[in-house]
Amino acid sequence: MNQNVEPFVRPQTLISKASFDGLGSLPKMHFIPNAAIKPELLKTIGVRSVEDLFADVPAAVRTKGLNLPAGLSDMEAESYLRSLLRKNQSTARAPNFVGGTLKEHYVPPFVERLVFRQEFYTSYTAYQAEVAQGTLQAVFEYQSMAAELLDLEVVNASMYDASTALGEAGLMCYRETGRKTLLVPKHLAPEKRATLHNYVVGHGIKVVDYGYDPKTGASDVADATRKINEDTAGVLVENPNAFGVLEEHVPELAKAAHDKGALLVQGFDLSSLGLVTPPGQLGADIAIGDGTTLAFPLGGGGPQLGIFGTHERFARKMPGKLMGATRDADGNRAYCMTLQTREQHIRREKATSNICTNETLLAIALGAHLAALGPSGMRELAEANAYRAHRLHDLLKKETQWRPGFTGPFYNEFTVRGPVEGEKAYDRVGAGGVTPGYPAGRIDPVLKDSLVVCSTEVHSDDDHARLVAALKEVA
Amino acid sequence: MVVHLPKNRVPLLVEESRPGRRGEKVVAVPKGFKAADLVPKALRRLTPPALPELTQPEVIRHYTRLSQLNYGLDAGMIPLGSCTMKHNPRLADLVSGLEDAARIHPLQHPSQIQGALRIMYESEQWLKEVLGMDAVSLHPAAGAHGEFLGLALIRAYHESRGEGAKRTKVVLPDTAHGTNPATAAMIGYEVVEIASNADGTVDLAGLQAALGPDTACFMLTNPNTLGIFENQIQEIQKAVHAVGGLLYYDGANLNAIMGKASPGSMGFDVCHTNVHKTFAIPHGAGGPGGGPVGVKERLVPFLPNPRIVKRGDRYEFADSSKSIGKIREYWGGFLVQLRCLAYLLLMGGDGLVESSEIAVLNAAYMQKRLVGAYELPYKQLRKHEFVLSAANLKRERGINAKDIAKRLLDHGFYAPTIYFPLIVDEALMIEPTESEPKDELDAFVDALLAIAKEDPAVVKAAPKHAPVARVDDVWAAKNLVLTWRHLAKLEERPRPAARSMVAPAA
The missing domain is CATH 3.90.1150.10 (Aspartate Aminotransferase, domain 1)
Structure with missing residues (x-):
């Protein structure tokens, strides 16, 4: 007989007969296993009740439970949420022509099927690299493909969205140059402008506008050039811009910025990069954009995926997590999070950003989609x-x-x-x-x-x- | 119940690529249409991006094989302290995948997205009660982003009273999460860190000394990152408010106290909570998350625009002229918040309270079984998490927290958070959550107890049974192979001579 087979337990001995008969009381929640065996745990701990574990919470700050409805069954909750969602008109029925940061694209269903595998979607940030190689390699590959599209050397593991990527870019320009003015298009979406303001205002950084040509809708490079000076940390240009116009003169703007020691930050439309010259070839030092809709559905604007790329020489000053390739103790290729000394959990107030939870799952999804697109x-x-x-x-x-x-x-x-x-x-x-x-x-x-x-x-x-x-x- | 992952090696996509393959058919354009003619010459991409060329089944196989190298919560416990890795209800997946949820644009006309606005609005009402706050903003995309909003609100509040220029400092304890000081610095505040007392809680005298007319706020996690409830919270609250400062609650540990106390009942003015922790949004290998922020009445006017208001049976966007403006482009992570509401509906008020109770019970049970073999510095009564020290094992057996964490992987478990909080030597920070059955807790405890007695050489050589051996992160940080363009650097690296190679799986 196989010694490894565990002795068979008669199922009847495990069944709660009293509950079946409606006499016993099972805990209400179906997600909390040990609710059924509190006494057993309390005995080991050596206290009489769960309340004893809260004995150090002063009476003056105690609350008496929560004044909220009782929990629903899955069926009831699903039915309720469906009834609310029916009050939406999806873009499939109600066509939408607003674009901006979120332009709707088609994502083939295999992408969602892959990232909703529990191994990706229920796993944590890859703090234990040896059991997170799937995440680490997938994000490394996302970084690689995004870098190819942008023609830049480094792309981080993700930002919250394009507008926060812009805010972080503004701060990075300041860190890199020590200067306190950002030059941005007058034609910048107000949502992005408002976000940028909150990212930089606390450091005394001014945001100054340059204009556009009212006929072509393109940035007025001469105006921008005039305004770039010794206090300019960075110059932003979006290609295409908020009017949808392609900016032919990004390289001139980049040169004007570089001549005065400022960085060029370029916004881009990810879906255009099979056709339009990438930021890295136009002179951008930092490229920021949004990859949401090539990874996930629109989702009412969240979650989103902010893309942040730059040159290798700035890698140690950039915000966000980065995955790197290395070897393991046996000499085989392996991956890990790297340059963590820039991050909040190590560097605290000297970190390059406070970002911790990011948009990894969307980065993996975008990677899978880009791999299929080729x-x-x-x-x-x-x-x-x-x-x-x-x-x-x-x-x-x-x-x-x-x-x-x-x-x-x-x-x-x-x-x-x-x-x-x-x-x-x-x-x-x-x-x-x-x-x-x-x-x-x-x-x-x-x-x-x-x-x-x-x-x-x-x-x-x-x-x-x-x-x-x-x-x-x-x- | 232990989880062992395969030792498969997965080549990179570029290594699997073969010219001429495609994995997606894109909708065709009419013959004769040449997009390049519409793009100015200077902006025409001339070199194709070096993306891989693979068919769809090959891409699916690549990512499926990669996924098998990951340890996920559905397979086993992830006892990371301060991370609250609790079960993610599948109802949330179903509803967030419905077309009426997934395919709506945030700037679609509000009449077209009434369901979404109502879901955000109702979500706010639930969170207000759990947090004990007067209003909630669902804009922040993560916990740290919530902190960012919270401090921006605090700045706006002081500025509105003409005290913006003089209140330049954020005070926090040395047990604070790294995001607290990082956020304060990012907002432009100076950080003042105070040492904890012998209990592992805030030192009142130290706090008093650090507070003054230049204090913008005091940031606190309660229970703190040692899992200890700050029982002097009333004195702390009075001291901070006495100097005109505000009190910020880091909600990472909210799962310990739902229904027992709230940020509001403890006197906090601003707080964030992490929906990817307490409210069961899957962590997605690192994100997305959500960091709703709750505030007391006096901070409401400064909340980010737009807010969602109810007028009759309609839901509308409303802007406040005193608002700080925006911290992200649209009005919040709708799909994330929909998942959160699904969880709240399933749990109900009683379920949330029970979650906190059992989370604390589970942690106390594990703590009881582990103390002795491991040290437990500071006060003994903990909440939903506790921090052990492996300093004794380092002294006596020469193994450190990292070795123990790596050896846990061999035993088929994910490791706890290690080396945090910084005030505990060789820290192992353990949080089981309410989702784990006793058998799983026992197996994890047994593994930790076994490791404490194992041959130190075995522990130091761990992991042996994970997909890869211990990863060299020092080399990675020095050499920066951040994309496959840099792989050549990796090939130049001398391989370790003395060790035998593990043959890659065929």
Whole structure:
């Protein structure tokens, strides 16, 4: 007989007969195993009740339980949440043409299936490298692929979103140069501007604007160049910018910044990088962007994935976790978190950032998607985006009273000027079930008659037709 | 019940890549459409990004094999102190994956996302009660981001009273999480750290000495990172408020006290909580998380824009003119908060209280069984976590906390948090949570007791049964191989001569 087989226990001896008969009282919660055996644990500890373990909580600060509803069964909770979610109109039914940081893309289902494997999704930050090689290698590969796309040497393991990546970039420019002015486009989305402000204001860093060409919608490089001086820590340019316009003159701006010893921070659209020159080739020192919608669904704006890339020479000053390759004690390739001496748990108030929990699962998801797309898929994705946006652009021009707002080249987002105010169009058309775009007046009040409209590969000809019809109605 | 992972080696994607393969069909554009013609010459990418070329089944196999090298909570206990690795209800997965949850844009017209706004609003109501606060903001993306918001609110509050310039210091105990001083510095405050007393709690005299008219706030975790309840919390509260400072609660340890006390009942003005700890959001190998911030009335006007308000049966965005503005681009991590609400609905008030009770009970049980073989410095009564010291084993057997952690992996367990808090030598910080059955607790304790008696040479050589042997993180930090472009550096590294190679699995 096999000695390793454990003795068989008769199931009846393990069953709680009293509870089955409705006489005993089982604990209410189905997620808390030891609730059923409190006395056994209390006996070992040597106290009489669980309350004894809270004896040091002074009476004056004690609360009497929680004034909250009783717990529901899974079925009831699911039914309730479904009833609330039915009050949403998903973009599948209610087409949305707001883009900005979150432009909707298609993520093939295999990506979610992979990252929802319990080994990824229920695991912790890779503090024990030897049993977290899956996470470490997957993030190392994400860093590698993102670096290839950006043509920069280092990408961190993730930031919360593009706007906080911008805030961190602002602080890094300050650390690197010791200077206290950031030069940013006047045409920066107000949400990003507000976030940047809170990241840098405590250090006495000023945020100064440079303008744009009202005809092309592109950054006014001459204005920016004039404003760069010995106190400039960094210059931000987004390509494409908040109006959707592609910025042809990033290299000139980079040179102007570098001539005065400032860093160039460049925003990018990840989906464009199979078609558009990457930040590393345009002179960027830091590249910031958002990878959310090539990894996860829109999700109402969270969780998001902030991407942060830079040159190797800045690696020791950059924020965020980094995974590195090394070897194990047997000499085999292995991975671990590295440069942790920049991080809060070691360096405390001298850390390069306070970030701890980040967006690792999204980074792994994006890595898996990029691996499937490959170089040709990235090109096709960018082509599909450019096609959809240009198709819609031409359609609006032909079929509605909305006219191109700028002459500059664009990728998957563009600005149009219309017969009604952008906010009005947003409210009226939006309430009717088609969110038509982002009111450009929020970026610059002089553009209150304009909308920034985005179209990506997710939009069908029918979605375009619905937008055209809806805009005609408010004209 | 112990978990052993395979010793498989997974090549990098670039090593598996073969030219001409693809893993995704992207929707085609009409023949004749040339996107490149629409992009100015100076902006046309000329060199393809060096991404791998693989079919979808190959990508799936790659990531599946990688996943098998990971230790996840569904397979076994992750007793990391201060991390609260509790069971993640699967209902949350289901609802967050529904199309009406997943495919909504944060700037879609509010009439189109009423369900989402209501879910955020209701989530706030639940958290207000648990935290004992007057209002909650769901903007922060993580605990440290919550601290960032909290301190920004404190700054705005002092500025509104004309005291912004003079209140320049954040005081905190030496047991504080690293994020506390890091956040204070990031916001632009000076950090003053005070030493703990012999109990392992805040030294009142030291606190009094550090406080003054320049104090912006005092940051405290309660129970603290030793797992000890700061029983002088009322005196602390009075001292901080007496100098016009505010009190910040780091909610990382909230799982110890739900229903017994709250940040509000203890007199805190601002607090954050971690939904990826106390409220059962999966930790996702490092994130995403969420760090809702609760505040008392006098800080409400400064909360980030927009807030979600209820008017009749409609939910709307509302901006406050005194608001600090924004700390992230949109209005919060909706899918994260939806998961949080699913958990809250399942638990209910009673379930949350029971969670805290059993989390504390489980920790006390493990502590009782381990003390003796390991040292327990400071006060004995702990809450949901406790910090042992392996200093005795280092002295007597020459093994340290890291060796013990690595040997636990051989025994089929994840390791506790080690070397934190900094005031405990050779610290092992253990938090079981309420999700672990007694058998799992016992097996983990048995492993720790066994390791204390094992041949020190075996412990120091651990792990032997993990996917890789002990990883050389010193070399990694010195040489920085951060992408596959840098792999050549790794190949140049001399291999250890004396050790035998483990043959890679076929």
